[in-house]
Structure formats: C-alpha cells, structure tokens
C-alpha cells in the first residue's frame with residue numbers, strides 16, 4: 001500500500017508525503033517547521049514516522065524547513081551525489097545528515113528513483129516512488145517537458161505535475177518585470193497550465209489514472225483556471241476528466257486529498 005498526499009503546494013512552499021505502513025518520506029520541506037508540523041498533524045502524520053527526506057532542488061520554497069526538521073527529528077536527507085555540495089552549502093547542517101545516493105535507492109520498503117528536470121537551480125530532480133505494484137511520481141519546477149520526465153511519469157498510477165501559470169495572466173501581470181516573465185516562460189522556468197494539459201493527454205495514453213496539478217503560482221494562476229485549462233484541453237483530445245482520467249489540484253499551505261494505492 002502506497003500513500004501519497006500533498007501537504008502544501010505552490011510558489012510559497014512545497015511539502016509532499018509519501019508513505020507505506022512502515023516507511024514515511026517527505027519530498028521537500030518548503031515551509032517553516034511550525035507550519036509543517038501543523039499540516040502534518042492535520043493529515044494525521046506522525047513527524048517521528050518520517051525515515052527520510054528527499055529534495056527536488058535548492059530554491060527556498062522547497063528547502064525552507066529542511067534544516068530545522070532534520071535536526072529536530074534526526075532524519076537523514078537522501079541526496080543524489082551531484083546535489084550534495086549544493087545542499088550542504090544551503091542547509092548548513094553537519095555532514096552526518098547527508099546520505100549520498102545514486103539515482104535509484106530504497107528508503108524502508110519504498111524504492112525511490114530520481115531523474116533530472118530542467119530548471120534554473122544548481123540541480124533539479126523529479127522522483128518516482130514504488131512499493132509492490134504501486135508507483136507515484138512527482139515533477140514540478142519544469143522549464144520544459146522532456147522525454148526523460150515523461151518516461152518516468154508514464155510508469156505511475158498517480159502523478160503530481162506542475163501547472164504553474166496561465167500564460168495570458170502572466171503576460172498581463174503589471175507587477176512582473178519582463179525579465180521575470182522571460183525567466184518563468186523560459187526552458188529553465190516553470191510549466192504552464194496548457195503545457196501541463198498537453199502532458200496529461202499523453203500520460204492518459206500511457207494509462208496514468210490520476211493527476212494532481214501542483215506548484216500553482218498565487219499571482220499568475222488560480223486552482224479553477226488551472227483545472228479548467230487542463231480539462232478543456234483534454235476535452236479537445238476526446239479525453240473526459242472524471243471518466244477517462246481524474247484531475248485534482250494541490251493547494252498552497254493546505255493538505256490535499258490522500259491517495260492510497262493497493
């Protein structure tokens with residue numbers, strides 16, 4: 001049995017829980033410790049049940065609470081070897097917290113695979129988590145969809161996928177300077193709602209059953225806009241949301257629905 005639940009998702013802080021009866025993993029701790037513990041308690045997750053933390057990349061909306069969490073609960077950070085130096089520098093933790101890995105490793109009874117994601121950080125990783133016949137995948141902060149990301153997500157039953165912004169809303173946002181718009185839209189920035197929709201149409205062909213839209217911008221998107229854009233694109237490809245594939249939206253600083261895969 002594999003359990004997956006977003007605890008917070010968006011440009012202001014990301015935390016996802018992946019677990020079995022015996023193992024608990026957090027993907028990123030992008031909120032302060034107190035806010036993280038509050039969300040975990042709402043989701044009935046015992047903070048002592050976490051066996052490891054994996055990190056997508058070093059931006060603060062993904063690592064803000066990591067150092068406090070691991071030093072409070074004595075949890076190792078499992079980090080891909082090429083990400084270790086960046087994480088050591090950013091987190092300023094004693095070396096024994098860093099457990100260096102290859103791109104495939106196990107935490108308890110969960111097999112973890114990481115894969116590269118193009119983004120404007122020193123490193124950026126997506127992950128799949130497998131227990132028995134169940135696999136879930138997570139990929140956010142995606143400048144552009146790649147064959148590698150797609151191939152990894154296509155093996156999953158449940159996928160957490162970035163749906164960061166509405167392109168028109170971003171372009172019309174007077175508070176965002178041109179350089180920032182170019183950064184977000186660039187091929188090391190973030191995935192738009194429409195590109196997310198295009199990817200989901202292909203994931204449907206690969207038999208993915210459930211997608212959770214994630215890492216929504218608070219300024220250039222809304223949960224309804226992300227959902228509607230994806231739903232309408234799927235409809236244009238004769239794929240019906242709620243019948244052929246299910247779409248959920250993860251929210252900022254709110255726990256999401258819990259999915260259990262047998």
Ligand SMILES: [Zn+2]
Pocket residue numbers: 057059119121141
């Ligand atoms: Zn980022």
Ligand SMILES: [Zn+2]
Pocket residue numbers: 010011059061062141215
């Ligand atoms: Zn981010």
